[in-house]
Amino acid sequence: ETGVTQTPRHLVMGMTNKKSLKCEQHLGHNAMYWYKQSAKKPLELMFVYSLEERVENNSVPSRFSPECPNSSHLFLHLHTLQPEDSALYLCASSQRLAGSPNEQFFGPGTRLTVL
Amino acid sequence: GIQVEQSPPDLILQEGANSTLRCNFSDSVNNLQWFHQNPWGQLINLFYIPSGTKQNGRLSATTVATERYSLLYISSSQTTDSGVYFCAVMISGTYKYIFGTGTRLKVLA
Numbered sequence: 001e002t003g004v005t006q007t008p009r010h011l012v013m014g015m016t017n018k019k020s021l022k023c024e025q026h027l028g029h030n031a032m033y034w035y036k037q038s039a040k041k042p043l044e045l046m047f048v049y050s051l052e053e054r055v056e057n058n059s060v061p062s063r064f065s066p067e068c069p070n071s072s073h074l075f076l077h078l079h080t081l082q083p084e085d086s087a088l089y090l091c092a093s094s095q096r097l098a099g100s101p102n103e104q105f106f107g108p109g110t111r112l113t114v115l
Numbered sequence: 116g117i118q119v120e121q122s123p124p125d126l127i128l129q130e131g132a133n134s135t136l137r138c139n140f141s142d143s144v145n146n147l148q149w150f151h152q153n154p155w156g157q158l159i160n161l162f163y164i165p166s167g168t169k170q171n172g173r174l175s176a177t178t179v180a181t182e183r184y185s186l187l188y189i190s191s192s193q194t195t196d197s198g199v200y201f202c203a204v205m206i207s208g209t210y211k212y213i214f215g216t217g218t219r220l221k222v223l224a
Contacts, residue, residue, distance in 0.1 A: 031210075037156075043201070043214040056211070088156050098210040100145045100165060104203070106158040 002026055006091050006107035013081065014115050021076040021110045023091030031097045032074040033104070034066060037088040049074060050097040081114045088112075117142045117206055121215035128192050128222050136187040136218045138202035146205035146212070147178055149187050153198050161187070161200075192222045 004025045013019050025032060034046040048056035049068040063085075065077040074091055091107040118141040128134055138149075149161040162169050162176040164185065169176055173192075178185040185202055199219050203212040 042216050043203075045211055048210065090156075090158065100205075101163060102146045102205060102210075103148060103160065103163040104212060105160060106150075109156040109158075111156065 004091060004093055004105050004107035006089075006110050008110060009108060010111050010113075012113045012115065013078070015081060015083070017081075018077070018079040020078065021089055021091075021112075023074040023076075023107055025072055025074075025091075025093035025105070025107075027093055027095075027105060029093040029095050029105075030071055031094045032068060032071070033092040033094075034074065034076055035090040035092065037090060037109075039087075043090065047076075048097070055097065078112075081112075083114050086112055086114045117204070117213050119202065119204055119213050119215040121200075121202060121218050123218060124216065125219045126221070128220065130192060130194060130222055130224050132192050132222075133188070133190045134192060134220070136189070136200055136220075138185045138187075138204075138215055140183050140185075140202075140204045140213075142183075143207045144180065144183075144204040145207045147180075147185055148203045148212070149176055149185070150201045150203065151196075151198050152201060152217070158201070189220075192220075194222045194224050196220060197222050 031050045035043045047066045067075040088109045090109045092104045094104045120139045147165045150158045166180045173190045175188045199217040201217045203214045
C-alpha cells in the first residue's frame with residue numbers, strides 16, 4: 001500500500017449505531033488530519049494530530065471521537081450521529097505540522113450516510 | 116479570518132480548450148496547494164506552489180505571493196479534467212490549511 005488509505009469507503013449507519021473510520025498513512029509523516037466535506041460547503045478541518053498528540057479540535061461535537069495510536073494510524077469513532085453528519089470524511093497527512101514545505105496528501109475518503 | 120476565494124465557481128469547456136482558474140487570498144501564506152477532486156471524491160495533488168511557477172504536462176500554476184493570488188492553467192482540456200479544483204492556503208505562523216470553495220469544471224467531448 002502506498003500513500004494514504006481509508007476504510008471503509010462507504011458507510012451507512014443508523015443514529016444509534018457506533019462505528020469507526022480508519023486512516024493509515026504509508027508516507028512516514030508526522031501529522032494527520034480529519035476533514036469533513038458536506039455538499040456545497042468547503043472542506044472543514046475537524047481534528048489535527050502531531051506525533052500522536054491532538055493539537056486541534058475545531059469545535060467538533062463530542063459524538064465524533066478521534067484516536068491516534070501511532071503516527072501512521074488515525075481513527076474517527078462515531079456514535080449517536082445525526083442525519084446532518086452525512087458527508088464525505090477525508091483523512092490527510094503531512095511531513096510536519098507547521099512551517100514549510102508542508103504538503104498535505106489525502107486519502108480517498110469515507111462517504112457516510114446517517115439514516 | 117482569512118478569505119480564500121476561487122473564480123469562476125463553475126466552468127464549462129469544449130474538449131481542447133484552455134482555461135485559467137484563480138485563487139485569491141487575503142493574508143500572507145507560507146504554503147499553497149492546488150487539488151483536483153475527482154467524481155469519487157479523491158483529492159489529487161496537482162501542485163505545491165507557495166510562490167513561483169511550476170508546470171506538469173498540460174497543467175501549470177503560478178503564485179504571486181506578494182499580490183496574494185495563484186493561477187492554475189489547464190491547456191488542451193480533456194474530459195478527464197472534469198471535477199472540482201480547490202486551492203488551499205496555510206497562513207504564515209499557523210498550521211491550518213484553509214480551502215477555497217472550489218471551481219467546478221466540466222469538459223464536454
